[in-house]
Amino acid sequence: xxxxxxxxxxxxIGNLGDISFRAIETLKSVDIVACEDTRRTAxxxxxxxxxxxxTPYHDHNKEYKTSSLIEMLDQGKSIALVSDAxxxxxxxxxxxxxxxxxxxxxxxxxxPGASALIIAAIASGLAIDKFVFEGYLPRKKGxxxxxxxxxxxxxxxxxxxxxxxxxxxxxxxxxxxxxxxxAIGREMTKINEEFLRGKLSDLIxxxxxxxxxxxxxxxxxxxxx
Numbered sequence: 001x002x003x004x005x006x007x008x009x010x011x012x013i014g015n016l017g018d019i020s021f022r023a024i025e026t027l028k029s030v031d032i033v034a035c036e037d038t039r040r041t042a043x044x045x046x047x048x049x050x051x052x053x054x055t056p057y058h059d060h061n062k063e064y065k066t067s068s069l070i071e072m073l074d075q076g077k078s079i080a081l082v083s084d085a086x087x088x089x090x091x092x093x094x095x096x097x098x099x100x101x102x103x104x105x106x107x108x109x110x111x112p113g114a115s116a117l118i119i120a121a122i123a124s125g126l127a128i129d130k131f132v133f134e135g136y137l138p139r140k141k142g143x144x145x146x147x148x149x150x151x152x153x154x155x156x157x158x159x160x161x162x163x164x165x166x167x168x169x170x171x172x173x174x175x176x177x178x179x180x181x182x183a184i185g186r187e188m189t190k191i192n193e194e195f196l197r198g199k200l201s202d203l204i205x206x207x208x209x210x211x212x213x214x215x216x217x218x219x220x221x222x223x224x225x
Contacts, residue, residue: 004031004073006101007080008094010087010113014190016047023111024048031077034069036084036092057081062093066100073106080111087115091135091160117158120185120217123195124156127222131156137169147176150220157220163212170207173220174200181221187214 007026012018027033027050034057035041041054057065069079081088081097088094101108121128132155138146150157150173157177161169173182182203184196192214196203200220 001074001076003106004076004078005107005109006073006098007078008088008098008108008110009080009082010111010115011041011044011082011085013085013114013116013119013188014193016044018114018189019044019048020111020113023113024050026111027052027080027082029078030080032072033080033082034065034097035082040084041082052080057093057097059093062096066097069097070100070104070106073101074104085114085116087113090115090117090133114189116160116185116188116215116217119188120183120195120219121156121158123185123188124183124219125197126156126181126183126219128156128219130222131158131219134159136160137172139165143172144176147172151177151223153223155222157222159218159220161216161218163214163216166212166216166218167204167207169218170200170204173218174204177220177223180223183219185217185219188217190214 007030009023009026030052033041033052033054035054036058038054038056073079081094083092083094089098098108117133132153134157137143137159179199179201182200184203186194196206
């Protein structure tokens, strides 16, 4: 029996119009859509009148759910893997399924599209000919050690952060990396899209005075030695 295909489908990070024709056709044609949150993915599928069945696949069930998805692929079923927003496997559990599919000789087919990482980088105004993607900093254990390591990098650094920790993270970055030039992308592609640029101290001042809202991508200029 011929094995199925695991499609890695990028979805919009905000504006539902930011999806490719190929992604829509793939989501319509597969046997099942594996997604982090069925409620969020349902909004996208309903918007494009896609009736494909969904199944939850997230950090809390990835270890036991992966085996059942691999079994479906072995039986010839096709699966579309999506994240809540953007490109799967970037700071989400998608890599776990992708890795197991590769181990089981299952074909992987990526469907490119939106990525908060790339969108924030190109709008930052900082040099991105070379950059390092850090994802989310460790919350406690290893945080100081990692920040000290990042301080030695001579490339632009990209970090994800949520609204409840953005101010602490900006302060920690400034403490260990110095008051460098930086940029923040917030609520990108949405109605309240905003790009903030300046010294880290400027960005800290902004969020000291106003309540942070939305998800953030922080870019910090490289260390000029």
